[in-house]
Amino acid sequence: MERLIDTYRQTNVQLSGHGKREVGVLKRAFEQVREDEPSDQYGQGKTIRQFEEKMAHVLGKESAVFFPSGTMAQQIALRIWCDETGKKAVAYHPLCHLEIHEQDGLKELHHIEPILVGDENRLMTLEEIQALPDIACLLLELPQREIGGELPTFEELVAIHEHCRDKRIYLHLDGARLFESLPYYEKEASEICALFDSVYVSFYKGIGGIAGAILAGPKAFCETSKVWKRRYGGDLISLYPYILSSDYYYELRKDKMQGYRDAAVQLAARFNELEGVWTTPLIPVTNMFHLHFQGDEEEVGERMVRIQQETGVGITGHLVEKDGYCSTEISIGDVYSHITSNQLDDVFRQFNSK
Amino acid sequence: MERLIDTYRQTNVQLSGHGKREVGVLKRAFEQVREDEPSDQYGQGKTIRQFEEKMAHVLGKESAVFFPSGTMAQQIALRIWCDETGKKAVAYHPLCHLEIHEQDGLKELHHIEPILVGDENRLMTLEEIQALPDIACLLLELPQREIGGELPTFEELVAIHEHCRDKRIYLHLDGARLFESLPYYEKEASEICALFDSVYVSFYKGIGGIAGAILAGPKAFCETSKVWKRRYGGDLISLYPYILSSDYYYELRKDKMQGYRDAAVQLAARFNELEGVWTTPLIPVTNMFHLHFQGDEEEVGERMVRIQQETGVGITGHLVEKDGYCSTEISIGDVYSHITSNQLDDVFRQFNSK
Structure with missing residues (x-):
């Protein structure tokens, strides 16, 4: 719906995000960086090493490697664990990023067979995991993310x-939004990561950087991931535009996650008071939730367009039509x-006045 | 040799390059870019589309796709041509980038078998190409590059x-340095590219950008390459730090290639007058050549260290020891x-005074 995205773009403030994705995000991150700060060079040099060491420490892992994207980092992680065990099967949620957003890269590039665990509308259970056949990872x-940012309890994580x-x-x-989860667990990132052999985190979701990812784990695992990064063409001569901006926005926002989550909880409560409107989760556990409206895309879209125009507040630029209702994602920044x-x-x- | 690279870094000017790879390269490129210039978004939006269309035009191809790296772009190009023909074999020079710098990505990710054509110390010949078995590409x-930047004549290219x-x-x-070749051919890029089905060009060699590559060819080929770019994790949410800087440095340097080449020819001539020093090619055909010195690494390195310290001019930071001599690459910028x-x-x- 063209008018929905157009009116969304014309709003001055939005429920979601850290503001428009534009060159200002880069400029602000580099304002205080010296001109003679050296580039990283094919994964070497202090610019990349310092950030990798810092994130290894934050995540409580022996080693960490900066990647241009999580897609690249996670396929490589799964490949390494498959090679380590000699098995060609892994398991993940039916709405895992690898399953729905990567054009089957894992299968096409590695011939690894994913087993989808549980129902796509909810978290997988320990029982479903226990029933899995022999897998590497x-x-x-x-x-x-795709079910509104649900989280298992820490006790469930420990059992898994x-x-x-x-x-x-x-x-x-897959900790694309790991930092956003920490208020719920009331734990440090390293305490969550201690339950995992390898971890990926992203710097352009809650952190709001330009792009970039960290893959962390044991030293040998990380060294092997660098070989694969080279094979993928991800070992760029210079990744500093992403590294330095990731670091800048990490420092800027790492301590704001509790505030984002509190706002999400309050906002979801107000939406849930409206007739024909509800959220999943009903009470958000992170800074995000899915927002659902009874009605078809045309009808709900028109209503959004009008509200966005009249209030100057951006609700959404994109609706997904489901069975009798429409959904969108809200992610507080x-x-x-x-x-x-x-x-x-x-x-x-405006919502109340239909 | 630690002292060689150290003294090289301490020099104020160097025979090669466009200056130090540091954050200033990014800052200069973005000085004139507006803060509200929108980011590309997963390969969409005017920032990426305009540059892709511009480069498609420059290269005389129907379509073009921006990639974070040439490694990614070229493996994907070869994979597409293999799929198109149903063959799993390609051919290239023994010192091709795919063979020596990519950790066997083409084999590991695509199971494509490369056939190495000709001798590694010279260009491949038409006869050697004619003798190849059945290949896709x-x-x-x-x-x-690895033999000092040699070029076949245009007539040889036409015959191939x-x-x-x-x-x-x-x-x-593989046009990583295509723009640097144009003065030799006295032709437009599109006239060279017309002889090829697909083309890759780089923006951080002679052009001197931060990183980034363009893959160009028929529309269907380019569309398929975008699917593979997604699979590789190269379809980043934002590639604009590379796109806008590539465009900036392309405009800054595209018309300077003749000057770089003339300087390379003059400089090589002076080196060739020295005793125990020679270049390949003897007369450079692009902005680059390989520079060879009789003696072992220790001896030649010490001489370079002294000359760099005494003149403030950087010759090289890196020597490769061969059989009785040492080599380095000079690339004029x-x-x-x-x-x-x-x-x-x-x-x-200083060179003369031993």
């Missing part, structure tokens, strides 16, 4: 960890705090 | 093109023009 995504350890199944963490309470009241008044 | 690198056309072998151009004629005379006086 289980990938868990924390939070599970123990099962995998006993069965000699490598456990990999810095911009939410720029919305005045009057503006927000105005939004909900 | 022949890759030609213009200029052949006609042979491949007749035998239904796809012809791919903007910095060469900052060396005064007195400084250069000083360098050659």
Whole structure:
């Protein structure tokens, strides 16, 4: 729906995100960086090494490697664990990024067979994991983005960890939004990561950088991942535009995750008071939730267009039509705090007035 | 040799390159870019589309796709031509980038068997190409970097093109340094590319950008390459740090290639006058040549260290020891023009005075 995205782009503030993805994001990150700060060079040099060492420490892992993308990092992680065990099968959630957003890269490039665990509308259970056939690696995504950012309890994570350890199944963490999960667990990143053999984190979701990812794990695993990074063409002569901006926005936002989550909880509560509107989870556990509206895309879209035009607040630029309702994703970032309470009241008044 | 690279880094000017690879390269490219210039988004948006269309036009191809690296772009090009023909074999020079710098990515990720054509110390010949078994694709690198940037004549290129056309072998151009070759051919890029089915060009060699590559060819080929780019994890949410800087440095340097080449020819002539020193090619055909010194690494290295310290001119930071001599690569860029004629005379006086 063209008008939906157009009116969304014309709003001054939005419920989601850290603001527009534009060159200013790069410029702000580099304002304080000296001109003579040296580039990394094919994975070497202090610019990349310092950030890798810092993130290895944050994640409590022996070693860490900077990658241009999580797609590249995670396929490589699974490949390494497959090679390590001599098995060509891994397991993950049916709505895992590798399954729905990567054009079957894992299968096409590595001939690794993924086993989809559980139902796509909920988290996988320990029982489902226990029933898996022999696999090299289980990938868990924390939070599970495509179902609104759900999280298992820490106790469930420990039980999954123990099962995998006993069965000699490598456990990999898709932590694209790991930092966003920490308020729920009330733990440090390293305490969560200690349950996993390898971890990927992203720097352009809650952190709001330009692009980039870290893959962390044992030293030998990370060294092998560098060989694969070269094979993939991800070992660029210079990754510093992503490294230095990732570091900048990590420092800027790492301690704001509790605030984003609190805002998500409050906002979801207000939406859930509306007729024909509900969220999943009902009470968000991270900074994100899915927002559902009864009605078809045309009808719901028109309503959004009108509200966005009249209030100047961006709700969404994109709706997914389901069976009798439409859905979108809300992901709280810095911009939410720029919305005045009057503006927000105005939004909900408009929703109420049909 | 630690002291060689250290003294090289301490020099103010160097025979090769466009200056130090540091954050200033990024800052200069973005100085004039507006803060509200939108990011590309997973390969979409005007920032990436405009540059792709521009380069498709420059290279005379129907379509073009921006990639983070040539490694990724070229493996994908060869894979597509293999799939197109149903064959799993390609051919290239023994010192092709895919053979020596990519950790066997083509074999490990695609199980494509490369056939190495000809002798590693010279260009491949038409006769050697005619003697090849059935292959999907022949890759030609213009200029052949690892032998000092040699180039076949245009007539030889035409003959290779006609042979491949007749035998239904796809012809791919590794044009990492294509722009640097144009003065030799006295032709437009599109006239060279017309002989090839697909073309890759780089933006951080002679062009001196941060990183990035363009893959160009028929529309269907390019569309398929985008699917593979996604599989590889190269379809980043934002590639603009590389795209906009590639464009900036392309515009800055595309018309300077003749000057770089003229300087390379003059500089090589002066080296060839020295005793125990010679270049390949003897007369450079692009902005680059290999520079050889009789003696072992220790002896030649010490001499370089002294000359670099005494003249402030960087010759090299890295020597490769061969059988009785040492080699390095010289690649002329903007910095060469900052060396005064007195400084250069000083360098050659030092070389003469042993």
